[in-house]
Amino acid sequence: xxxxxxxxxxxxxxxxxxxxxxxxxxxxxxxxxxxxxxxxxxxxxxxxxxxxxxxxxxxxxxxxxxxxxxxxxxxxxxxxxxxxxxxxxxxxxxxxxxxxxxxxxxxxxxxxxxxxxxxxxxxxxxxxxxxxxxxxxxxxxxxxxxxxxxxxxxxxxxxxxxxxxxxxxxxxxxxxxxxxxxxxxxxxxxxxxxxxxxxxxxxxxxxxxxxxxxxxxxxxxxxxxxxxxxxxxxxxxxxxxxx
Amino acid sequence: xxxxxxxxxxxxxxxxxxxxxxxxxxxxxxxxxxxxxxxxxxxxxxxxxxxxxxxxxxxxxxxxxxxxxxxxxxxxxxxxxxxxxxxxxxxxxxxxxxxxxxxxxxxxxxxxxxxxxxxxxxxxxxxxxxxxxxxxxxxxxxxxxxxxxxxxxxxxxxxxxxxxxxxxxxxxxxxxxxxxxxxxxxxxxxxxxxxxxxxxxxxxxxxxxxxxxxxxxxxxxxxxxxxxxxxxxxxxxxxxxxxxxxxxxxxxxxxxxxxxxxxxxxxxxxxxxxxxxxxxxxxxxxxxxxxxxxxxxxxxxxxxxxxxxxxxxxxxxxxxxxxxxxxxxxxxxxxxxxxxxxxxxxxxxxxxxxxxxxxxxxxxxxxxxxxxxxxxxxxxxxxxxxxxxxxxxxxxxxxxxxxxxxxxxxxxxx
Numbered sequence: 001x002x003x004x005x006x007x008x009x010x011x012x013x014x015x016x017x018x019x020x021x022x023x024x025x026x027x028x029x030x031x032x033x034x035x036x037x038x039x040x041x042x043x044x045x046x047x048x049x050x051x052x053x054x055x056x057x058x059x060x061x062x063x064x065x066x067x068x069x070x071x072x073x074x075x076x077x078x079x080x081x082x083x084x085x086x087x088x089x090x091x092x093x094x095x096x097x098x099x100x101x102x103x104x105x106x107x108x109x110x111x112x113x114x115x116x117x118x119x120x121x122x123x124x125x126x127x128x129x130x131x132x133x134x135x136x137x138x139x140x141x142x143x144x145x146x147x148x149x150x151x152x153x154x155x156x157x158x159x160x161x162x163x164x165x166x167x168x169x170x171x172x173x174x175x176x177x178x179x180x181x182x183x184x185x186x187x188x189x190x191x192x193x194x195x196x197x198x199x200x201x202x203x204x205x206x207x208x209x210x211x212x213x214x215x216x217x218x219x220x221x222x223x224x225x226x227x228x229x230x231x232x233x234x235x236x237x238x239x240x241x242x243x
Numbered sequence: 244x245x246x247x248x249x250x251x252x253x254x255x256x257x258x259x260x261x262x263x264x265x266x267x268x269x270x271x272x273x274x275x276x277x278x279x280x281x282x283x284x285x286x287x288x289x290x291x292x293x294x295x296x297x298x299x300x301x302x303x304x305x306x307x308x309x310x311x312x313x314x315x316x317x318x319x320x321x322x323x324x325x326x327x328x329x330x331x332x333x334x335x336x337x338x339x340x341x342x343x344x345x346x347x348x349x350x351x352x353x354x355x356x357x358x359x360x361x362x363x364x365x366x367x368x369x370x371x372x373x374x375x376x377x378x379x380x381x382x383x384x385x386x387x388x389x390x391x392x393x394x395x396x397x398x399x400x401x402x403x404x405x406x407x408x409x410x411x412x413x414x415x416x417x418x419x420x421x422x423x424x425x426x427x428x429x430x431x432x433x434x435x436x437x438x439x440x441x442x443x444x445x446x447x448x449x450x451x452x453x454x455x456x457x458x459x460x461x462x463x464x465x466x467x468x469x470x471x472x473x474x475x476x477x478x479x480x481x482x483x484x485x486x487x488x489x490x491x492x493x494x495x496x497x498x499x500x501x502x503x504x505x506x507x508x509x510x511x512x513x514x515x516x517x518x519x520x521x522x523x524x525x526x527x528x529x530x531x532x533x534x535x536x537x538x539x540x541x542x543x544x545x546x547x548x549x550x551x552x553x554x555x556x557x558x559x560x561x562x563x564x565x566x567x568x569x570x571x572x573x574x575x576x577x578x579x580x581x582x583x584x585x586x587x588x589x590x591x592x593x594x595x596x597x598x599x600x601x602x603x604x605x606x607x608x609x610x611x612x613x614x615x616x617x618x619x620x621x622x623x624x625x626x627x628x629x630x631x632x633x634x635x636x637x638x639x640x641x642x643x644x645x646x647x648x649x650x651x652x653x654x655x656x657x
Contacts, residue, residue, distance in 0.1 A: 066651050087574045094572015105567045109259050122572040
């Protein structure tokens with residue numbers, strides 16, 4: 001199962017942050033990240049915990065190639081996020097990163113199948129392959145019978161399943177989940193976390209951002225951050241699978 | 244994202260706001276339809292005038308005194324009605340190569356015309372020669388004879404009196420000083436050979452009498468040294484194959500003519516062909532058409548503002564969607580393309596609907612105005628191109644705004 005044994009190189013780390021700093025100029029400099037180094041191994045399952053304002057959103061935006069570091073280096077699947085152009089970063093987001101948001105962020109006027117196909121559309125997949133891929137993914141997340149429903153015709157849990165299918169569509173290097181259960185009830189939340197666990201079990205690298213301990217415990221390790229710095233890294237029982 | 248997917252996505256968002264999109268498109272439809280209508284009606288009127296002139300007076304060269312220094316005066320509608328051309332001038336012109344006839348034309352001042360106890364007031368009637376009435380212009384009867392107390396009338400003159408005027412009737416002409424002369428009506432015509440182009444448009448009653456004995460304006464001819472009849476206007480009927488040569492010869496002769504000596508300083512003698520008149524008319528109609536069409540273009544500008552406005556609203560409404568698209572891999576140019584495609588579709592649909600509407604309206608207008616419909620194909624192509632262009636131009640700024648949306652902010656946007 002582990003690929004570490006075969007390729008014990010730096011390439012194995014799909015995401016790397018090396019002494020990353022991010023400052024915002026909001027009428028006075030605010031340091032959101034004050035020197036963070038972190039690597040995510042292929043197939044790993046990492047949770048980031050911290051109070052609001054700790055820098056977890058900034059971390060997520062950097063790994064998600066939505067933002068560039070002020071200092072330091074962020075690489076995702078070999079791409080230097082800080083040095084790539086805006087268009088290149090868009091390309092990275094479309095092919096190497098799968099976002100799962102707290103508020104689902106589905107396109108309201110597109111049905112489930114079109115939402116899942118969206119990253120593939122921007123990556124110029126031919127129509128037939130898009131259809132095949134989206135059907136497969138919707139079946140995987142258990143929505144094979146809801147393909148042509150629009151987001152407003154789906155429950156919160158179903159919407160998040162569509163979002164997970166969309167995140168997986170381009171077979172990304174890393175799936176970024178930002179409080180994925182924050183807008184759904186506990187029972188459904190457990191189902192969604194079960195699905196994310198399955199996604200990781202299938203070999204996908206997952207980075208989970210949450211402030212709930214029970215959610216974070218699904219991961220192999222928990223990175224605690226506070227005031228823009230990593231406070232501690234906690235290995236969990238499930239750890240060792242990729243270590 | 245490829246072009247067909249971009250168009251498909253853009254089409255979807257237009258359909259999801261049917262009413263809003265339709266109202267925006269109506270603006271473009273009105274703009275395009277007005278441009279097409281005005282351009283087509285203008286082209287039709289112009290073509291109609293040209294064919295009218297071409298058929299009746301193509302081989303005429305008009306010799307008129309016109310105000311000097313008025314280079315742009317063109318046709319002598321505003322000509323000076325001062326008698327300057329003597330009978331000597333007429334003889335000389337008639338002996339010029341390529342000239343078939345020279346038709347003098349002058350006005351006889353009168354005060355009233357009476358037929359069968361019905362008197363109509365009238366300031367002047369036209370004096371000319373029998374050659375003014377070619378066989379194909381005579382509807383009934385014959386041309387008058389020179390020296391006879393006879394008259395020829397236009398078709399519309401038959402209804403000028405309570406009782407219809409027809410060949411064989413008698414017409415009393417009361418001169419300015421109250422003398423009455425009675426003439427026989429010998430013919431009815433639908434035009435005269437010497438008439439100015441477009442004169443038939445007026446369709447008003449006209450009465451013609453022979454210059455001999457009715458025309459009394461005389462001047463002393465410097466060439467002959469005797470008193471002769473003098474006319475304000477001559478029409479030289481040329482051999483159709485030699486119209487331009489004749490025009491040149493006439494112009495040459497005019498420099499040494501009696502008229503050149505008799506005319507006041509402020510007047511120039513000009514020879515103009517029907518073609519010159521047609522050109523002038525085309526110029527005027529063209530100017531009017533362009534002016535009116537330019538006004539219609541304002542409607543297009545308003546339509547463009549409408550599209551820009553609705554696109555800006557759309558960008559604001561869909562900020563979050565733009566963020567989502569960018570998060571899943573849309574490049575700035577993909578986003579720009581989507582919004583630009585949407586605006587372009589609105590413009591193109593407006594053009595495609597506006598064009599046939601404009602054609603239909605202009606067709607109706609030409610029927611109403613009783614002119615032949617001449618489609619302005621060039622303008623049709625321009626209208627469609629402009630419609631699409633309006634969409635593109637109106638969409639540029641909103642699309643640029645959309646492309647610049649920061650995905651981080653947009654995803655937080657509620």
